[in-house]
Amino acid sequence: xxxxxxxxxxxxxxxxxxxxxxxxxxxxxxxxxxxxxxxxxxxxxxxxxxxxxxxxxxxxxxxxxxxxxxxxxxxxxxxxxxxxxxxxxxxxxxxxxxxxxxxxxxxxxxxxxxxxxxxxxxxxxxxxxxxxxxxxxxxxxxxxxxxxxxxxxxxxxxxxxxxxxxxxxxxxxxxxxxxxxxxxxxxxxxxxxxxxxxxxxxxxxxxxxxxxxxxxxxxxxxxxxxxxxxxxxxxxxxxxxxxxxxxxxxxxxxxxxxxxxxxxxxxxxxxxxxxxxxxxxxxxxxxxxxxxxxxxxxxxxxxxxxxxxxxxxxxxxxxxxxxxxxxxxxxxxxxxxxxxxxxxxxxxxxxxxxxxxxxxxxxxxxxxxxxxxxxxxxxxxxxxxxxxxxxxxxxxxxxxxxxxxxxxxxxxxxxxxxxxxxxxxxxxxxxxxxxxxxxxxxxxxxxxxxxxxxxxxxxxxxxxxxxxxxxxxxxxxxxxxxxxxxxxxxxxxxxxxxxxxxxxxxxxxxxxxxxxxxxxxxxxxxxxxxxxxxxxxxxxxxxxxxxxxxxxxxxxxxxxxxxxxxxxxxxxxxxxxxxxxxxxxxxxxxxxxxxxxxxxxxxxxxxxxxxxxxxxxxxxxxxxxxxxxxxxxxxxxxxxxxxxxxxxxxxxxxxxxxxxxxxxxxxxxxxxxxxxxxxxxxxxxxxxxxxxxxxxxxxxxxxxxxxxxxxxxxxxxxxxxxxxxxxxxxxxxxxxxxxxxxxxxxxxxxxxxxxxxxxxxxxxxxxxxxxxxxxxxxxxxxxxxxxxxxxxxxxxxxxxxxxxxxxxxxxxxxxxxxxxxxxxxxxxxxxxxxxxxxxxxxxxxxxxxxxxxxxxxx
RNA sequence: GCCGAAGUGGCGGAAUUGGCAGACGCGCGGGAUUCAAAAUCCCGUCCUGGCAACAGGGUGAGGGUUCGAGUCCCUCCUUCGGCACCA
Numbered sequence: 001x002x003x004x005x006x007x008x009x010x011x012x013x014x015x016x017x018x019x020x021x022x023x024x025x026x027x028x029x030x031x032x033x034x035x036x037x038x039x040x041x042x043x044x045x046x047x048x049x050x051x052x053x054x055x056x057x058x059x060x061x062x063x064x065x066x067x068x069x070x071x072x073x074x075x076x077x078x079x080x081x082x083x084x085x086x087x088x089x090x091x092x093x094x095x096x097x098x099x100x101x102x103x104x105x106x107x108x109x110x111x112x113x114x115x116x117x118x119x120x121x122x123x124x125x126x127x128x129x130x131x132x133x134x135x136x137x138x139x140x141x142x143x144x145x146x147x148x149x150x151x152x153x154x155x156x157x158x159x160x161x162x163x164x165x166x167x168x169x170x171x172x173x174x175x176x177x178x179x180x181x182x183x184x185x186x187x188x189x190x191x192x193x194x195x196x197x198x199x200x201x202x203x204x205x206x207x208x209x210x211x212x213x214x215x216x217x218x219x220x221x222x223x224x225x226x227x228x229x230x231x232x233x234x235x236x237x238x239x240x241x242x243x244x245x246x247x248x249x250x251x252x253x254x255x256x257x258x259x260x261x262x263x264x265x266x267x268x269x270x271x272x273x274x275x276x277x278x279x280x281x282x283x284x285x286x287x288x289x290x291x292x293x294x295x296x297x298x299x300x301x302x303x304x305x306x307x308x309x310x311x312x313x314x315x316x317x318x319x320x321x322x323x324x325x326x327x328x329x330x331x332x333x334x335x336x337x338x339x340x341x342x343x344x345x346x347x348x349x350x351x352x353x354x355x356x357x358x359x360x361x362x363x364x365x366x367x368x369x370x371x372x373x374x375x376x377x378x379x380x381x382x383x384x385x386x387x388x389x390x391x392x393x394x395x396x397x398x399x400x401x402x403x404x405x406x407x408x409x410x411x412x413x414x415x416x417x418x419x420x421x422x423x424x425x426x427x428x429x430x431x432x433x434x435x436x437x438x439x440x441x442x443x444x445x446x447x448x449x450x451x452x453x454x455x456x457x458x459x460x461x462x463x464x465x466x467x468x469x470x471x472x473x474x475x476x477x478x479x480x481x482x483x484x485x486x487x488x489x490x491x492x493x494x495x496x497x498x499x500x501x502x503x504x505x506x507x508x509x510x511x512x513x514x515x516x517x518x519x520x521x522x523x524x525x526x527x528x529x530x531x532x533x534x535x536x537x538x539x540x541x542x543x544x545x546x547x548x549x550x551x552x553x554x555x556x557x558x559x560x561x562x563x564x565x566x567x568x569x570x571x572x573x574x575x576x577x578x579x580x581x582x583x584x585x586x587x588x589x590x591x592x593x594x595x596x597x598x599x600x601x602x603x604x605x606x607x608x609x610x611x612x613x614x615x616x617x618x619x620x621x622x623x624x625x626x627x628x629x630x631x632x633x634x635x636x637x638x639x640x641x642x643x644x645x646x647x648x649x650x651x652x653x654x655x656x657x658x659x660x661x662x663x664x665x666x667x668x669x670x671x672x673x674x675x676x677x678x679x680x681x682x683x684x685x686x687x688x689x690x691x692x693x694x695x696x697x698x699x700x701x702x703x704x705x706x707x708x709x710x711x712x713x714x715x716x717x718x719x720x721x722x723x724x725x726x727x728x729x730x731x732x733x734x735x736x737x738x739x740x741x742x743x744x745x746x747x748x749x750x751x752x753x754x755x756x757x758x759x760x761x762x763x764x765x766x767x768x769x770x771x772x773x774x775x776x777x778x779x780x781x782x783x784x785x786x787x788x789x790x791x792x793x794x795x796x797x798x799x800x801x802x803x804x805x806x807x808x809x810x811x812x813x814x815x816x817x818x819x820x821x822x823x824x825x826x827x828x829x830x831x832x833x834x835x836x837x838x839x840x841x842x843x844x845x846x847x848x849x850x851x852x853x854x855x856x857x858x
Numbered sequence: 859g860c861c862g863a864a865g866u867g868g869c870g871g872a873a874u875u876g877g878c879a880g881a882c883g884c885g886c887g888g889g890a891u892u893c894a895a896a897a898u899c900c901c902g903u904c905c906u907g908g909c910a911a912c913a914g915g916g917u918g919a920g921g922g923u924u925c926g927a928g929u930c931c932c933u934c935c936u937u938c939g940g941c942a943c944c945a
Contacts, residue, residue: 259862259939266861269944291945304945346943376944383945389859390943465944584939658883660871664864665938672870675883685898730872733882740882743899802878807926809878847925852877857925 013693015684017648021766025128033782034130036086038557039573046083047574048075049553049613051582051590052090054545055116056097060123061630062638062656062668067581067619069653069763070662070726072129074579076762077723079130080786086574087130088556090137091117095545096207096223099477102509109477109509113140123640127649128765130782135559139479139548144555146500147565148547149482151597154604155194156483156493160242167193167242167603189491193239193600194471196491200308201470203231208510209474209517210235212544230332236472236481236541240596244268244464246610247595256616257663260587267588269465274449276382276458278303278355281363283315287355290377290463293387294452295444297359298433299405300382301395303366304348306374307331315366317352324349324368331370346371346394357382358457359448360434369394377463385423392423406441407431469593471544474517476509478542484528486536501538517541549590550597553577553612565606576609584618591616617726622656623667630668638668650764651677657728657763679736680767683760686743687753687771695774696748704749709793711741712752716789719759728763735760750775755787802853803828805837813854821848828854 028034048071053064075087098109098116117138124131137144159173160166173191175184189195201210206226210233215222240247248268251261273292280286287303305312307328316324327349348369357364371390372381385395386404395402404417408428416422418431427441436444452458472481482494482501494501504525509518519540520526528536551565557574558566591613598612623629624636631637643652654676660666689696704712715738722731738756742748754775761768761781772781799817801824802809811833815824825846828834838858845857 257863262862263940266941271944273945289945293945371943371945373944381945388945390945393943463944587940658870664871666870669870669884671884675870679883682898729870730882733872736882800878804878804926812878845925847877849877849926852874853926855877855925 013688013690015681015688015767017650017680017767018645020770021126021128021649024766024769025125027769027780028128028130028782029125029133031780032134033780034085034087034132035134036132037084038570040084041573043082043084045086045574046075046078047086047577047579048078049087049556049577049580050089051580051586052092052549052552053120054092054095054097055113055120057101057112057116059116059119060640062640062643063583063619063622063630064124065127065640065652066622066656066662067583068124068127068129069656070617070619070728071579071581072653073657073723073728073762074726075130076765076782077720077786079782080758080762080784082785085130086135086556087132088135088137088559089124089129089131089133090135090552090556091120091139092545092549092552093117093138093140094478094543094548096475096477099475099509102477106507106509108505110140113138126641126644127653130765135556137552137555137559139552140477142500142502143562145479145548147555148479148543148551149494149499149501150496150565151551151601152194152479152543152547153482153493153496153499155238155600156192158193158600158604159188159191160193160239165246167600169604185490193242195237195239196234197237197468198232198234199237199470200230200232201235202228203233204228208512210470210472212470235470236539238469238471238596240469240593241464241466243596243599244270244466246599247466247592250595250599250611254611254616255614257618260584260591260616260618263587264592267466267592271463271465273461273463274445274452274458275378275461276358276452278358278382280315280366281354281356283353285311285315287311287366287380288378289380289382290461291382293384293445294448294458295430295433295436295439295441296384296387296405297357297382297448298430298436299384299386299403300357300364301362301385301401301403302364302383303355304372304381304383304394305351305366305368306372306379307368307370308374309368309379312351312368315351315353320350320352324351327368346390346397348394348398358452358455365400367394367398375467376465386417386420387423387425389423389425403432405430405432469596471547472541473544475542476503476506476518478544479547480519480542481539483539484530484536485539486530487534492536546590546593550594551601553580553594554601554607568606568608571606572608575607576611577613579615579617580613581617581619583621587618618663620661620663620665622659623665625668625670627667638670643673647673647677648680648766650680650767654680654732654764658732660729662726662728676732679732679739680764682743683739683756684767684771686739686748687757688774698746699748699750699753699775701751702747702749704752706797708741708745708749708752710796711738712755713789713793716755716759716787717794720786720789723762732763757781758784758787799851801828801851803831803834804853804855805834806857807855808837810834810837817851821850824848824850824854828856 050068050071075085079085093113098112101107101112102109139145157170158167159170161168170188170192173188175187179187202216203210204221204226207221207224211221211228216228220226221228248265248270251264271292273290274294275288275290276294277286277288312324346369348367351366351368353366354363355366371394372379383391383394385391385400385402387406402420404420406424406428407414408417408424408426413424417424430436430439430444436447439447449458449460480501480503482499484492486492504522506518506522508521512520517540526538528538530536554566554571557570561567594612598607599610601607602610624634626636628634628636640652651673655673658676659672687696687699715734718734719731722728735756742752757768757771757775758781769781795817797817798814800812800814803811803813811831813827813831815827825848834856838856841858843856843858847855
C-alpha cells in the first residue's frame with residue numbers, strides 16, 4: 001500500500017490542468033499580456049468583438065463560451081499573425097430580471113447586478129480568454145450611461161434632412177416664417193429624432209410596462225409570456241424610420257450571413273407602389289390609399305379604412321353610426337392576441353359612404369375593418385378582391401363584387417380567374433381595364449402611375465413596415481432620460497454638464513400599475529428648480545435595455561475617457577469592428593438598433609464608418625445531452641464550472657469547438673469532452689515524461705523525417721486556413737492526426753513539437769503556454785510568429801489514384817506526383833483488374849483527373 | 859400560409875466545392891499489459907452475403923443533367939429558425 005502510494009506520488013509530471021490553467025491565467029493578468037495599444041500604426045489592427053452578456057443570477061451557461069472561444073481563437077491567432085488586436089469584454093447589465101428580483105426581495109438591482117457580474121467575471125476568466133480587462137465596461141456604470149444619455153441628447157437635439165438623407169443639429173432646422181413662439185416650438189419638437197408621442201402601445205399589465213413590437217411574440221410578452229394589450233400612452237420614440245433606406249442599402253457593405261441580411265431587409269420591409277386619391281361622392285374629402293398594385297385599379301370594387309381612421313366619424317351615414325361605433329369599440333378592445341391568432345375570420349362594417357374610382361368613375365362603397373392597419377401606409381386601402389387574398393376573403397364573406405383585371409399566362413389558371421373561381425396575386429396581362437387592356441403588369445404599373453400623376457390623382461410612393469422605435473419603459477433599472485418637463489408644458493434636455501443623471505435610490509421598485517413608472521416615487525429626485533425659479537419635473541420613464549448595447553463597441557475604444565464618449569483618433573484607428581460573434585437571436589433587435597445609432601453618429605461626424613460591424617458570425621445553440629433545449633425544468637443543464645473543474649478550461653474550449661460547425665445547433669456530450677481531453681493528455685505525454693516531469697527523452701533536436709515534415713506542413717497550413725474560415729472542428733481534427741503520428745515516433749523532433757504547440761495555442765492556450773515553457777522558452781507564446789509552412793514540403797511524392805471503369809472503382813494505382821496524363825492513362829489501362837473489367841472492349845473515353853482518379857468509359 | 863437554413867454510420871460530424879463517401883472524435887467488438895481493474899497501447903467497426911479473396915447496395919424520397927452527383931436542376935417529405943392581415 002505504501003509502495004503503491006509512493007509510486008503514484010512519484011509521477012510528478014502528469015497533466016495537472018487545474019494548476020497549469022491557474023498559473024497562466026495569473027501570468028497573463030499580472031503581465032497584462034493582452035493589453036491593446038491604441039493607435040499603434042506599426043501593425044495592422046484587428047477588432048474582435050463578442051456580444052456582451054446580461055449578468056444573470058444563473059451565471060454562465062455552456063452556450064456563452066462557444067462564441068467567446070471562437071472569437072478568442074481568432075484574437076490569439078491574429079496576434080501571432082502580427083496584428084494589433086482589440087478584444088474587449090463587458091456587461092449589458094440593465095434589464096428586467098434584476099428589477100423583478102428587487103420587487104420580490106427589496107434588494108437593490110445595483111447589488112444584485114454587482115454580485116452577478118463578479119460571479120460571471122470569475123467564470124469568464126476561468127476559461128482563459130485573452131480579453132483586455134482594462135477595457136471592461138458595464139452599461140449600468142454612471143461613467144458609462146453618462147454617454148448613453150449623451151447620445152440620447154444628440155438624438156433629441158437633431159433632425160433629419162430629407163434632401164441630404166442625413167441627420168443634422170436641430171439648430172440648423174429650417175423653421176417656416178410667421179409662426180408663433182408656441183407653434184415654432186411645436187414644429188421643432190415634431191422634427192426631433194427623439195420625440196414624444198401619444199401612441200397605441202403594447203402594454204403588459206403583468207410586467208407593468210410597455211414593450212416594443214419586437215418584444216411581443218404572438219400577442220404575449222417575449223419574456224415571461226404575459227398577455228399584452230394595446231393602449232394609448234405618452235411615449236418616447238426614436239425616428240429609426242428615417243434610416244429605413246440606408247439600413248437596407250448599406251447591408252451591401254457588410255460581410256454578414258445572407259439569412260441575417262434577409263431578415264433585416266424583410267423587417268424594414270420596403271414596398272414600392274403608388275398613392276392613389278379617391279374622391280368621396282357626398283363630401284368634399286378624398287381618401288388616399290397606398291397600393292403596390294396600381295395596375296389593378298380597375299378591379300377596385302370597394303375601399304376599407306382602418307377602424308381608427310380619422311375620416312370615419314365624419315363620413316359615416318346616420319343609419320350606420322351605431323353599428324360602426326360598436327365595431328370600432330370592439331376593435332379597440334382587441335388585444336394583439338385576438339388580432340393575430342384568433343382573427344382568421346374577416347369582420348367589418350359598411351360606412352354607408354361612397355367613393356369614386358378615379359380610373360372609371362365607378363361608385364364604390366367604403367367599409368371599415370381591422371384587417372386594415374392604421375399604422376401602415378395611409379390606414380386605408382382600395383380593395384381588389386380578384387387579386388388580393390385578404391380582399392378576396394372579405395368580399396366573399398360580405399358579397400361584394402369581384403372583377404378580374406389581371407390574366408395569368410397559364411391558360412388553365414386564366415380560365416379560373418375569368419370565372420372568378422380563384423384569387424390570382426401574380427403578374428400577368430391586363431383585362432377589363434379599358435385602354436390599358438393587354439399591358440403586362442410591370443408596364444401597366446408604370447403607365448398608370450404616370451397617368452394618375454398627370455391628373456393629380458396619385459403618385460409613386462414607397463412604404464416601409466419598419467415603425468419608429470418605442471424607446472421608453474416604465475421601469476426603474478434602466479438609464480434615466482436626461483429630460484425635464486416644465487410647468488408650462490415644455491420639454492427640455494439637460495446639458496452635457498448635467499450628465500450623468502444618476503438613478504436615484506428608491507425603496508419601492510413596484511410599478512404603480514397605472515403606467516406611472518417607479519421613478520415617480522423618487523421624491524427628492526423628481527422635482528427640479530430651474531435657473532428662473534420655476535419648477536420642473538424629471539422624465540420618469542427609463543430607456544430600454546437595447547440603449548446601452550447600441551454603442552458599447554465604441555466605448556471599448558476609450559473606456560476611461562471622462563471628457564468624451566471616445567477619442568476620435570482612437571475611433572479612426574480601431575473602427576470598424578472586424579469580427580462580431582454572437583447569437584442569431586439578435587438578428588433584428590440589437591443589430592438593427594446598433595446600426596441605426598451608428599449611422600446617426602456617422603451623420604454628426606462622431607464615427608468615420610457607415611457600418612459598425614464588418615463581419616458577423618452567429619454561433620448556434622448548444623442543446624442538452626438529450627438533444628432538447630437546455631433548461632432547469634428539463635434537468636439537462638450543463639454547468640461550465642463543473643466541466644472546467646473535471647476536465648479543464650482547455651478541454652472545455654476544445655470540445656465546444658470540436659462539436660461541429662460554429663453556426664450549427666448541436667447537442668452536448670460529456671463523452672465528447674472526454675475525447676478531446678484524451679487528445680490533450682496524449683499530446684502532454686508525447687512531450688513530457690510523466691515520471692520525472694521533465695521533457696521526454698524522446699524529444700530531441702533532430703531533423704524530422706520526410707513523412708513527419710510533410711504532415712507537419714500540411715497541418716500548419718490546414719489549421720491556419722481553418723481558423724481563417726472558422727472551421728475549428730476540422731482544425732482540431734488535423735492536430736489530432738499530427739499528435740497521433742508523433743506519439744508513435746520513437747524520436748520526436750523538437751522543432752515539430754514546437755510548431756504543433758504554437759498552432760494549438762489559440763485553441764488551448766494554457767497547455768500550449770506550459771509546454772512552450774517546458775520546451776525551454778522564457779516568454780509567453782502569445783506574440784510568437786505564427787509558424788510558416790512550405791508548399792513544396794506539403795506535396796506528396798507519390799499519389800494513389802482510383803481507377804474506375806464506367807464510374808465504378810475497380811482498383812487503385814500509385815503513380816509519381818509529377819506523372820503526366822499519358823503516363824497515368826497507360827498505367828491505368830495496364831492494370832489487371834481494369835483489363836478484366838473492360839473485358840476486351842475498346843475504351844471510348846479515358847478521363848484523367850490528376851491527383852484524383854481515372855475513369856475509363858467503354 | 860410565406861421566407862430562410864438543414865437532412866450523411868449506433869452518435870457528434872468530415873469530404874480540396876462535380877472526382878476514392880464516412881476524415882477526426884465518441885460508442886462498440888477483439889487483443890496486449892495487469893494477480894485483477896482503471897489508465898494506456900494495438901487491431902477492427904456504413905449495410906447485406908461470404909471463413910476469406912470478393913460481390914452487391916448505400917448520403918431523407920422520387921426523377922433529371924453528367925464519363926462521374928452527398929455536392930448542380932425539378933417535384934415531394936421531415937426538422938429547425940424567422941415572419942405572419944404591412945395592401
